[in-house]
Amino acid sequence: MLTGNIKDWEKFTPYLPAGLQKALRYLATTEVAKLANGEYKIDGEKVFVRVSGYETKPLNEKKWEAHDAYIDVQYLGSGTERIYYAAKQGQPLTENNLQAKDVAFFGAGTAVKADGYVDLGAGTFAVFYPWELHQPGCQVSAAAKVQKLVVKVRAL
Numbered sequence: 841m842l843t844g845n846i847k848d849w850e851k852f853t854p855y856l857p858a859g860l861q862k863a864l865r866y867l868a869t870t871e872v873a874k875l876a877n878g879e880y881k882i883d884g885e886k887v888f889v890r891v892s893g894y895e896t897k898p899l900n901e902k903k904w905e906a907h908d909a910y911i912d913v914q915y916l917g918s919g920t921e922r923i924y925y926a927a928k929q930g931q932p933l934t935e936n937n938l939q940a941k942d943v944a945f946f947g948a949g950t951a952v953k954a955d956g957y958v959d960l961g962a963g964t965f966a967v968f969y970p971w972e973l974h975q976p977g978c979q980v981s982a983a984a985k986v987q988k989l990v991v992k993v994r995a996l
Contacts, residue, residue, distance in 0.1 A: 841925050841974075842967040843958050846915065860967065862887045863913045863991040867965065872917040872989055886994045893987050896921050896979040900949035904931070904975045907968075909942045910992040914976055915965040919986030923966055924954040924975040931973060946973055970995050 844852060849864040856864070866882050866889065875891045882888055896919070906928050914923060931952050935945040946952050952973055958966050959980055968974045976988075 841958070841969070841972055843960075844965060846963050846965060859883070859887050859993040860911065860913065863889075863993050864965070866991065867913070867915050867989065872915075872987065875917075875989070882991070887991065889989050889991045891917075891987070891989050893985065894977065896977055896984050896986060899924070899975070899978050902975050902977050903948045904946035904952045904973045906944050906946065906970065906973050907942045907992075907995075908938050908944075908970050909994065909996055911970065911995045912968040912974065913965055913991035913993060914960065914968065914974075915989045915991065916960045916962055917987035917989060918962050919984045919988075920980045921960050921976065921984070921986050921988070922957050922978040922980045923960065924957045924978065925966075925968065926952050926955045926973045928971050928973050 846864065846868050849868040852864060853861045862883055877892050880889050931946045933944055934947050937943050960966060
């Protein structure tokens with residue numbers, strides 16, 4: 841997992857592959873508050889973004905997930921959200937949609953022991969790789985409305 845503030849995006853780019861550079865550049869140069877919910881292409885199927893608005897929920901209501909084909913760059917345009925993370929290896933798979941939707945689920949709540957968490961606020965991002973589980977959409981101290989952008993970067 842990699843995390844930071846989008847205002848520092850250029851500091852990260854020398855250390856990142858082209859797809860992740862495109863993702864951070866997009867987030868840094870786009871007026872995200874003006875984006876409607878939906879999906880937007882950045883570089884065809886290699887890099888695209890999904891925009892959504894929702895309310896965060898308690899930990900026990902959120903599922904653990906992982907992806908194989910794409911890296912997730914999770915970014916908040918507004919609000920606050922906690923995302924738990926853990927190593928994927930050896931975790932109990934509960935639902936496999938990797939072939940159809942590039943997502944697998946590993947239970948909800950504390951079904952997986954978290955290695956840690958990151959609290960995102962407006963302008964912050966976290967990058968999750970295919971070997972990591974993440975549990976996004978969790979409330980920090982109380983439910984909060986968020987604008988969330990998830991940039992999907994082709995991993996393979």
